[in-house]
Amino acid sequence: MSADIAAERIERLAALAEAAVADGEFDRSREYVRLARRLAERHRLSLPRSFARAACGRCDVYQRPGVNVRVRAQRGRVIRRCDCGATARYPYTD
Template identity: 60%
Template sequence: MGIPEERIDRLLTLAREAVVLEELDRSRELVRRARRIAERNRCPVPREFERRTCDSCDVYLRPSVTARVRTRPGRVVVRCLECGATHRYPFS
């Protein structure tokens, strides 16, 4: 694991902690910084990062705090409570 990947993982951890402390603006800034590092270094962001952050408003998605999670037949539906964006992920 290279330095950019370690930095992205650390920023994801800090974003999670910021949401726990209800500092949503700080969480957004950390997520934006992690995405910028991934773009600059041309490294893919982890799947966990993609699924736990909102693409529209860059907030860390935590169930019942910043996101509503529902299961439907064959998929999981995650709705961001900050901006209302909906993300659907398949599962088997």
């Protein structure tokens, strides 16, 4: 499998994870995120930034604001708090 095919598959898995969370199937979403991460590691690819930031680093669930994550903007950063208790902070500029 070439890197291009792997990158396409990672994007497809990201879309599937997002759709699974929208349907309330968090375990299925977790499996898609784990598959995408393993695929990226195997082919030495980085996950797309939007996907990497939307997936919880602790429980591997795809995060959807208002459903399973609380998002706040505070002093130049975005704070995402997952239902599992994990907190991620990312800088942002106006």
